[in-house]
Amino acid sequence: MVKAGLEGHWAGLIVVSNALRDAGFEVIYGGNMTPAEVAATAAQEDVNVVGISSLTANYMLTVPAVIRGLKERGKGDVLLLLGGTIYEDDFDALKKMGVAGIFTPGTPMEEIVNFVREKTSAMVK
């Protein structure tokens, strides 16, 4: 669970990370990382899910960079989540890029947890 870049606004990331951990997932809280660091950490820790939080409208730059990095490291198959202030008219483009789930402010934690559980049940045997 990371912020891909330098922005503050970490409360949402902490809240979602905590909800996932409470639901039984093993969560690595990365805090602020560059897109390259996100990919490197995801590969090193062999994660199933990468969650990115963005509240400054920079996600159209950072998300593709993270995806490139993940692919280079053979982790193109991770479940990629994006949360924060995400413009609705970017949803299609983001999904095409490979973002599996987009969660805007006000999303109940249960919805995120269920989404992750459902999508990862096939990954984790």
Added chain:
Amino acid sequence: MQTEQHFSASGIPIKDIYTPEDTKGLDYDKDLGIAGEPPFTRGPYPTMYRGQVWTIRRLTGFNTPEDSNKLYREQYELGQTGFSVAPDITTAIGVDADDPMVEYEIGHSGLPLNTIEDVDVAFDGLPIDRASTYLAERGPITAMYFAVAEKRGIDLKQLRGTTAGCMISWGVLNIPLQPPPRGYRRYGADFIEWCSEVAPKWNPICHDSYNVRDLGLNAYEELGMLFASAIDFVEEEKRRGRIPLDRFVRRFAFNTAAHNDFFEEIAKIRAARRIWYKIVTDRYGIQDPNCAKFRVHVQSSGSTHTAQEPYNNLIRIAYQTLAAVLGGAQSIHANGYDEAVCLPTDQSMLLSIRTEQIAALETGVTNTIDPLGGSYYIESLTDELEERTWEYIKMIEDMGGMAQAMQDGWYHRLLMDKPIERQKKVDSGEIPIVGVNIFRSEKQPYKVPIFKPDPATSREIQAEKLRKFREKRDKAKHAEAMKRLVEACNSDENVYPYVFEAVKVGATFGEVSRAQVDAYGEWPYPIGL
């Protein structure tokens, strides 16, 4: 007859009705008095809004200094009466736009201010000799602003404005390349002393609880942390003993949030005035009552805004603005209703300004001072909040004061727990949010216009300007000034005369900032699960 127990947003038990019984301990002259007189519970000034309404001041900035300047001009033409500058995150960190660390953040959530030229451009054509400015930074950019003012022939002794510089507000940011709290406080104290010399009408620090409140502190925790932080700075200055306390305490400014619980927020601002009066007068023995005036900027609380049905936020903002007015704020920022969705659009900016103007000119609430003073409920709530705030201040002081509590990790642990706690209450429905966990529409019923900044070009523009700037500065003068600044940072000397000198000969904010941090080493923030 007692109905089901009700509580304020801060958990204060609320009775079904308040009567003279609830205020019988109140001594009018000692506890309230009239506005402009101790203990200032009813207002810091004798005429309040009858003399002058609050300053309409929206914290903004985006893309580049050029684009932000256009925005500030528009706001001024719409009747905004003060400027408020939000630097972007790279500027908050203290790295320049051409730093390799910076890739995606220039002009997001604020504007980049790297050099004296950027500051000049951002304020081009704006009447900074008349209107006051708030700079959401900690000192070096203010030094650039002073240099720009000087260049325009403005007497710094008359210059009015405020520098943020607050520990508890900055600590929230969780950004790299920051000094530890004691280093941060040292530079803050340096800045306070320097300002009292060169720009005595400037507020060198604005103690600011907005961010911590937005992370989930309640009303009295907010005030408690706010005053614990202010006290920490007074204690630091007392320890240093370089200037008399009354010289700078009079220039302390404050910034709080206006949250949802309407009456509690009004009582909070009233209680804050009485508490600050007691701190200044009783605790520090400062005799001049002008030093004990709690002057506050209030901003509607962003954490209460929702991405669902964004127009609901404009109602929330209007109520919160009204609470700030009835509490007697000196300056108000009504948020954009669309801030949970995007950066504010022009239309939402206009609405924010109009929200304040309608409150000021149409509702009649400015006709008399402290219109809720004497209400059994408000006075009782004011007392209760004051009492709880004292307890919270004491708790922080028992930990060694605010800077120590930050250094020891208490502050960040608390701020990580609070949003989680709040989310659980939202999920369970204990905190109702209309359109989110109650009356939630299955499908979004409407869309609002959105604004998208151009994230790609700001960095190029800014980096190119920096390259030219570095090229044309006098390299020998710059190197000499930087050398002296680094020496000052590593000594006990006040660094700000050297910062001032350095920025005038072309030192960038990133360079100044790096010199300041290097003297202490970077402080790793204790944020994480």
